[in-house]
Amino acid sequence: MRVMMKKYRHPPQIAGWLIRRMFPDKGGCSTLGDMSETYHYLADDKGLFWARIWFWGQCVKAFPYFLIDELHWRIQMFKNYLLVTVRNLKKNSTYSLLNIVGLAVGMTAFILIALYVQYELSFDKYHANADRIYRVVREERAFTPAPLGQALKEKIPEVVSVARIIRSSNTLISHKQNHFLEEEFYWAAPETFDIFSIPFISGDPETALNDPSAIVLSQKTAKKYFGDADAMGKILIMSERYEFKVSGVFGDMPANSHFVMDVVVPYETYFRITNNDITNWRSNFSYTYFLLRKGADPEGMENKISPVIEIPLFKAAGLKEPYPKIYSIQPLTEIHLHSHRMQEIGANNDIKYIILFSSIAFLILFIACINYMNMATARSLRRGKEVGMRKVVGAQKGQLIVQFLGESVAMAVLAMIFSIMMVLMALPAFNSLVERQLSLNPIHNPQLFLGLVFITLFVGLFAGSYPAMRMSGFRPISVLSGTFTRSSKGSSLRNVLVLVQFSITIFLIICTIAVRGQLKFIKTVDMGYTKEQIITLPVREGSARQNIQSIKTELLQYSDIIAVSTSGRLPNNIDTFTSRDWTGRNPDEPIPIYYNSADYDFIDLFGMRIVKGRNFSRDFPSDETGVFLVNEAAVMVAEWESPIGRKFTHWSGETGRIVGVIKDFHLHSLHRPIDPLYVFLDTRGFSNISIKIKSANIPATIDYVEGVMKKFSPSYPFSYSFFDEVFERAYFTEQRMGRVFGAFAILAIFIACLGLFGLTAFAAEQRTKEIGIRKVLGASDSKIFLLLSKEFVRWVLLANLIAWPIAYFAMNKWLQNFAYRIHIGIVAFLISGGTALLIAYLTVSYQSIKSARANPVDSLRYE
Amino acid sequence: MNTKFISRSEEFLLLAVWRLKENAYGVTIRNQIKKATGKTWAYGALFVMLRRLEKKGYLTSHFADPTSKRGGKSKRIFELSPRGVKALKEVRKAQESVWSGIEELSVPQE
Numbered sequence: 001m002r003v004m005m006k007k008y009r010h011p012p013q014i015a016g017w018l019i020r021r022m023f024p025d026k027g028g029c030s031t032l033g034d035m036s037e038t039y040h041y042l043a044d045d046k047g048l049f050w051a052r053i054w055f056w057g058q059c060v061k062a063f064p065y066f067l068i069d070e071l072h073w074r075i076q077m078f079k080n081y082l083l084v085t086v087r088n089l090k091k092n093s094t095y096s097l098l099n100i101v102g103l104a105v106g107m108t109a110f111i112l113i114a115l116y117v118q119y120e121l122s123f124d125k126y127h128a129n130a131d132r133i134y135r136v137v138r139e140e141r142a143f144t145p146a147p148l149g150q151a152l153k154e155k156i157p158e159v160v161s162v163a164r165i166i167r168s169s170n171t172l173i174s175h176k177q178n179h180f181l182e183e184e185f186y187w188a189a190p191e192t193f194d195i196f197s198i199p200f201i202s203g204d205p206e207t208a209l210n211d212p213s214a215i216v217l218s219q220k221t222a223k224k225y226f227g228d229a230d231a232m233g234k235i236l237i238m239s240e241r242y243e244f245k246v247s248g249v250f251g252d253m254p255a256n257s258h259f260v261m262d263v264v265v266p267y268e269t270y271f272r273i274t275n276n277d278i279t280n281w282r283s284n285f286s287y288t289y290f291l292l293r294k295g296a297d298p299e300g301m302e303n304k305i306s307p308v309i310e311i312p313l314f315k316a317a318g319l320k321e322p323y324p325k326i327y328s329i330q331p332l333t334e335i336h337l338h339s340h341r342m343q344e345i346g347a348n349n350d351i352k353y354i355i356l357f358s359s360i361a362f363l364i365l366f367i368a369c370i371n372y373m374n375m376a377t378a379r380s381l382r383r384g385k386e387v388g389m390r391k392v393v394g395a396q397k398g399q400l401i402v403q404f405l406g407e408s409v410a411m412a413v414l415a416m417i418f419s420i421m422m423v424l425m426a427l428p429a430f431n432s433l434v435e436r437q438l439s440l441n442p443i444h445n446p447q448l449f450l451g452l453v454f455i456t457l458f459v460g461l462f463a464g465s466y467p468a469m470r471m472s473g474f475r476p477i478s479v480l481s482g483t484f485t486r487s488s489k490g491s492s493l494r495n496v497l498v499l500v501q502f503s504i505t506i507f508l509i510i511c512t513i514a515v516r517g518q519l520k521f522i523k524t525v526d527m528g529y530t531k532e533q534i535i536t537l538p539v540r541e542g543s544a545r546q547n548i549q550s551i552k553t554e555l556l557q558y559s560d561i562i563a564v565s566t567s568g569r570l571p572n573n574i575d576t577f578t579s580r581d582w583t584g585r586n587p588d589e590p591i592p593i594y595y596n597s598a599d600y601d602f603i604d605l606f607g608m609r610i611v612k613g614r615n616f617s618r619d620f621p622s623d624e625t626g627v628f629l630v631n632e633a634a635v636m637v638a639e640w641e642s643p644i645g646r647k648f649t650h651w652s653g654e655t656g657r658i659v660g661v662i663k664d665f666h667l668h669s670l671h672r673p674i675d676p677l678y679v680f681l682d683t684r685g686f687s688n689i690s691i692k693i694k695s696a697n698i699p700a701t702i703d704y705v706e707g708v709m710k711k712f713s714p715s716y717p718f719s720y721s722f723f724d725e726v727f728e729r730a731y732f733t734e735q736r737m738g739r740v741f742g743a744f745a746i747l748a749i750f751i752a753c754l755g756l757f758g759l760t761a762f763a764a765e766q767r768t769k770e771i772g773i774r775k776v777l778g779a780s781d782s783k784i785f786l787l788l789s790k791e792f793v794r795w796v797l798l799a800n801l802i803a804w805p806i807a808y809f810a811m812n813k814w815l816q817n818f819a820y821r822i823h824i825g826i827v828a829f830l831i832s833g834g835t836a837l838l839i840a841y842l843t844v845s846y847q848s849i850k851s852a853r854a855n856p857v858d859s860l861r862y863e
Numbered sequence: 864m865n866t867k868f869i870s871r872s873e874e875f876l877l878l879a880v881w882r883l884k885e886n887a888y889g890v891t892i893r894n895q896i897k898k899a900t901g902k903t904w905a906y907g908a909l910f911v912m913l914r915r916l917e918k919k920g921y922l923t924s925h926f927a928d929p930t931s932k933r934g935g936k937s938k939r940i941f942e943l944s945p946r947g948v949k950a951l952k953e954v955r956k957a958q959e960s961v962w963s964g965i966e967e968l969s970v971p972q973e
Contacts, residue, residue, distance in 0.1 A: 010934065023910050030926065031910045033936025034889025038906075040932045062907025069911045 011039045012052055015059040022066040077399075084386070085407045095379060095758060096411075099372055102754045103415035103459060106368025108422040109747050110455065112430050113361035115438045118448070120354055123256045123336035127197040129291055132160075133332035134298060136288040136305070142341040144288040144327070145281045146271070148309070149189070152288070155308045158296040163192040164267050165259075165287045167345055170540050172716055173263060174237040175225040179715045181540075182221070184262035187270040193250075195291045198261075202232050203248025209266045215244035216264040222249045238265070239541060240715055242273060255437065258336045259345045281313060287345055289332070302329045342575065353737060360744050363504050365455075367748055369463040370497045371755035372408065376467035377494060378762040380474075387471055388479035400472035408464025409457065416456045433739055435732075466493075494759065495795050501752045502799035502836055503806075508745035509832035510807035514824050515738040518815060521670075521822045522731055528665020529571045530607035534723035535702065536570060537689045537709065540716075545684060547712045554708045560694040560701045565601035566686035571608070572727045574667040574677060578651040582678075583638035593634060594667060594675055595651065597682035603629070603662065605692050613644040613660030616681045626656030627681045632664045634676035650680050666820070669730045673819040690723065749836075753843045756792060760844045764788055764851040771851055772859035784852035789844045796840045800833040807832075868957060869921070869950050875900060876912055877921060877951050880941045888938040889913075913941065921947035 010016075016032055023031040035058060043051035089096045124130060136152065138144050149162040171185040192198075193205035200208070201219055208216050215236055222231040231246045238244060244265055253260045267286075271278040292298055305327045314323045330339055337351040387400060423440050431438055442449035539545065552564045569576060577594040600616045600623075611632065616623055628648045635643045646658045664674045693701050706718045728735070764771070771784055779787075808824060815821040869877070879895040880887040889909060897903050916922045923944050926937040943951075 019906075022907070029936045030889060030939035031906060033929070033933035033938060034893070035906050036934045036936060037890045037930075037932050038893070058906050061905035062910075065905065065907035065911045069914070072915075 009040060009043050009048065009051075011036050011055045015056050018059050019062065022062060081403050081406055084403075085410055088383075088407070092379070092382075095375060095761075098754050098758045099375055099411060100415045100418060102371040102751050103368050103412060103463070104418035104422060105747055105751055105754075106365045106371075107415055107419035107455060107459065108426065109364040109744060110361045111419060111423050111440070111452070112426060113357050114451065115440065115448070116430075116434050116436065117354055117358050117361075118445075119256060119436055119438055120337065120349055124258055124332050126254055126256070127195075127332065129195065129197070130333050131331070132292045132294065133195055134290055134292060134329045135332060135335060136290065136327055136329050137339075137341055138284070139326050140341055141284070141343050142287060142339070142345065143284045143343045144286055146276075146283045146286050147279045147281055148327075149286070149288045149290075151309045152290055152305075156301060156304050158293045158301040158304075160291040160293050161191045161194055162189070162288065162290045163195050164189045165192060165289065165345075166267065166270055166285055167259070167287075170538055171263070172239050172541060173225075174240065174715060175234070178225055179717055180224065181717050181719065182263045184260055186259075186261045186264050187267045188261070188264050189267040192264070192289075195289055198253060199251045201249045201251055202230070203246075203250075205248065205250075208248035209264065211245070211247060212266055212269045212272065213242070213244050214247040214266060216248040216250060217246060218252045218262045219249055220252050221262045222246070258332075258348065298329060298331070302327075305329075347732075350733065353733065356737075357740065360508070360740070363508075364744060364748055364751065365459065367501050367504055367751050367755075369459055370501055371751055371758075372411070372459075372463035373466045374494050374497045374755050375758040375762070376408070376464070377470055378759055380467060380471045381766070383471060384474055384479040387474045388476040391474075391476040392480070397472045401468045404468035404471055405461060405464045408467070409460030412456045412460030412463070415459070416452065420452070433743070434736060495791070498756065498759065498792065498795045499799050499802070501755060502796050502840065503802040505745070505748045505752045506799055506803035506832050506836045507807045507810075508741060508748050509835055510803065510824075510828055511811060512738070512741040512745045513828040513832060514807075514811040514815070514822075515734065515741055517822050517824070517828065518818065519731065519734055519738050521820075522734070523728070525670070525820065527572070527727075528608060528663060531572075531724040531727050533693050533695055534605070535691050535693060535705070535720050536723050536726060537691070537705070537718075537720050539566075539687055539689055541713055544689075544709070544713045544716070545686070548683070548686075548689075551689070551708060551712050554711075555691060555705065558701065558704050560697055561691055561705075562694060563601055563605045563692040565599055565605040565690045566683065567596060567598035567602050567688055567690065568682070568686055569596045570688055570690065570723065570726065571596075571606050571665060571667060572723075573669070573730060577675075580651075582648070583640075585638070591637065592675070594677045595680060596667075596677065597680045597685055599681070599683045599686070602679070602690075605690055608665055609663040610660045611663045613658070615660055620659075623659070623681055626650070626654045628656055628658045629660045629662050629679040630658055631662045631667075631674070631677045633674045634678060635661055637676045648678065654680075656680075670818050670820040749839055753839060756840055756843045757847070760788065760792065760847040763791075764847050768851070768854075768859045771854070772856040775856040776860070781849075781852045785845070785848045788848040788851060789841065792840055792844050793837065796837050797833075799836070800829075804829050804833075868954050872912060873916060873921070874951065874954055876909075876916060877943060877947050880922060880947075881943050881951070885940070887941045892941070913939075916947070917941075919946075920944060921950055 016036075019032050019035060020029055023029075035055065039051050039055050042054055124133075127133060135142075136144050136148060146164065149164040152159045153162045166187040168185050168187065169183050170181045173180055173182050173185070188209065190206070190209040193200070193208065198205070203216065208214060215238075217225075217231060225231070225236065226234060231249050234246045236244050236246065268278060270276070276283055292301060306323070306325050310326060311323055336348050337354060339348055340350065390400060390403075420440070427438065427440060440448070442452070544551065548566060552566075555561050555564045574594050574596045576596065577592050579590045579592045581590055582593050583591060598616075600618055603610065603615050610629070616627060616629070620627075628650075630643060630648075640646065643658050643661055647655060648658050649655045658678075662677075662679070666674060667677050668675070691705060702720065705720065709716070709718050767788070771787075774784060774787075807829075811824055815824070875896055876892065879892050879899065883891050883895055889906065892913075893904055893906070893909055913922065913924075917924060921944055922941050924939050924941045927940050929935050929937045
C-alpha cells in the first residue's frame, strides 16, 4: 500500500488562506480540508499543475457564493432589526411621533437657514473670473473718481482690464407710448462685459457699447419695451431727450449679484450729457472694477496704488507729507457680505447676520438631537429585556450599536421626509421673511441634495450615538434578572440635556425681546421730525422742477393737502456731505459737515424746531440770495458763541448768512450719532417733493396728487411712497433679524417642549409604583404633582442662570451697532425666564396631573 | 403545512447525506451528487448550502478524522436530522402526487 502513503501536498497557500477567510467554519476549516483532499487525489490523477489550477478555480468560484451567503445572513438580521424598529414605532406611537416631529422641526429650521446662507454666500461667484475681479474703493466710500480707472490700467501692470460703472436709478426710458422709470440703469465702460460674465443673446459684447449712443438691455427689459419683436436696432429715448439705439441684449443677471443691470449705456456718454470732465479727480461717482492678471498678488497690486497714482496727485496739489492712503481694493465675492461703505451700489448683507443665522440653525438642530437622545435613553429601560436577550443569544456590543444607530437613522429618514414637506410649505413665508427667492430644488442644487443626505445621516448618527452606547452596554444579568429597574446614572445626564435645551431657548427668547425692544424704540423714539401722513415723490426731470411753483399752488388748493415742500434729501437719511474748514478755526483740519438743500416749508412740514434765530422766510427777500440753517451739533462742534448772522459758504461756493439753529434731529439712521448739518435754501434744485396730508381719504388725495403730477410731467410714471415706510425701510436688516429670531425662538420652545413632554411621561411611568405607594400612604394629589414637576422646574431655573449672562453679552454687543439704543432691562430677563418656566410647567403638568390623579389600585396592580 | 418545500438542490444534498450514512462529508457528498446527477458542484456552493441546511435544522454535524491528506483538517461529518427526514418525505409525497397518472411526458400534439 505504498501508493496510498504519498506525502501530503500542500495546496496553493494564498488560495487556501482565501478559502479559510471566506468559510471559517468555526475554526474547523472542513471546507479547506475537503478541498485539500480532492486536490490531493487530483494531483495523483492529473498532476500537480492541473490540481493547482483546479484549486484556484474553486477558490474563484467560491467567491460569489461567499458574497451571496454573507448578504443572506445580513438580510436576515436586517429583517429582524427592521421588524423590531417598526414594532417599536407602532408600540410607542406617541413617543415615536414626538421624536420624529421634534427632529423634523429641527431639520426644517436648519434646511431653511442653510438655503438662505448658501444663497447669500453664492453672491457674484458665478462670474468665470470671480476670483480675479476686484473693486477699488476710496476711504470709507465705494465711489471712486472717474480718471482712476484709466490710471490703474496705464500705470499698474497687474491690472488686465478696468470697468467703470455709474448707476442712475429711476431714469426715464421711453419707447413710443411706453414710459418706464428704470431702477437698474447703468453707465458702463465696454470692458464691463469683458470682466463680468454676462452672456449676450444678440449683439456682440465686444463692440456693443462702442457707439456713444448705444444701449444694451437685459432680456426681460427688452421684452418689456418691445415684446417678442427683435430689439436690435430699435430706438429708446432717455429722459425725453437723448436717443439711444439698442445694440445688444443680454441674459438677465442672476439675483445673487451685488448689482443687477437692466439697462446699460456707454460710460463716456454720461460725461458728454452732463458736461462733466472725465479727467476730473474730484468727480466721485464711479464704481471701479478691474481684472487682476492671472497669478498676480492682489496685495502687492494694492500697495502700488499709493506710490504710482495717489502720491503724484498729492504732490501736484502741493500737499505735504505724510500722505494718507486713500484707495484700497476688495475682492468681488466679498462685497455682498463684507462691504459696508457709504454709497454702495446696492444694499449689501452682513456676514455677521450670516454667522448668527447659521448659529441659530445649528442650535436648533442640536436641541432637536438632544431631544432624541433624551427620549431614547429615557425609553431604554423598556428595551432592556430585548438587549439582554440579544446578548444572551450571542449579539456583540458592536452589533447592538449598529442596531440602535440603524433605528435612529431610520427615525432621521422619516423626520427628513416630514421636514422636506414642511420646508416646501414654509418656503413662501420664509422667502418673504428674508426677501429672497429660495427654492428647494435638488436638481439645480446638487450640493443641497448631498447636504440633505448628510444632515439625515448626521442627525441619525449623532442623536443615536449616546442611546446606542448606553443601551448596548446593559449587562444581561441585571437586565434579565429584574434588578435593573431605575437608572439614576442616566437621569443626571438627561437633566443636563434639558438644561442645555432650555438655556438655548431662553437665550433665543431674550434675543427676540431685545431686538423687538430696539425696533420698537426706533419706531417710537422722537427722531426730531414727524414721519406720519407725509407722502414723498421722487423728482428726476426738468419739467417738474421748472413748474414747481405751479405744482405747489395746485396741490395746496386741495383741501386734504396741508403743506408741500421740496428738498434735496429727506430728513431720515441725509447722506450728502462736504469736508472742509467750515468752523473757521483750523484751515489744515477739514471737518465733515452734512448738508441738505430745502425750500421755505421744509422745517415746518417735517415738524422740526428752530431753537435760535428764525426759519427761512419769504418775509425776508434777502433770503433769496442765500441763507443757511445749522443744527445744534454743528454749533457745538464749531464752538460758536453766536451762530446767528455768521457768514457761511455752500460747497458750491455760494455764500450767505446763518439765520437759525435747528434743534438736533436724527439725520441718519439710529446707528450713527447726530452729525453737524447745514440746510441751504434752494427752491429750484431738489429731488424730492414731500406732501403733508390729512389722514382722511388718503386714496383720493393720492389720486389728486397723481393728476397734478401728470399734468406737469406727463411722460413720467407717477410714483410715491409714504414717508414712514421709507423710514422703516432703513431698518430692514434689523426687522428681518427680529422676525427670524422670533420665529426660531418659537421653534426652539416647541422642540424643547416636545422633549420635556416625553421626558415627564417616562418619569411618571417609571415612578408609577412609587406614586401608587405614596398615595396609599396618604400623599395628596398636589404633593404628587409637585414631586413630579419640581425636578424639571429646578433645571429650567438653572437654565436661566446660564442663558442670562450669555444673552446679555450677545445683545449688548449687537446694540453697540446703534448710537441710540435701549438698555436691556431686568424685565426682559424675567419675562423670558418666566415664559420658559411657564411653558415648561404647562408641558409637565399634563402628565403630572394625570399620574397624580391616577387610582393607586391601578398603578399598584400592574405586575 | 406551513413551511415551504425544500428546494431541488437541497433535496439532492439531503439525499446524498442520507445515502452516505456515516461517511457524509464535503468530498463524498460532492462525489455522490456528481454520481447521481452528473453535475459537479463548486465547493463554495456546497459549503454555503450545507451551512444553510444546518441552520435550518435539516442537518446536524460533527468534526472527525483529520487525515494527512486533508492537511490535518477535520472532516465535518453530516447527518440527517429528524426534521430533514420529514422534509424529504414531504417533498417526495408532493412530488408523487404531482406526477401521478402521467405515464409519459411528451410535447402535446396540436
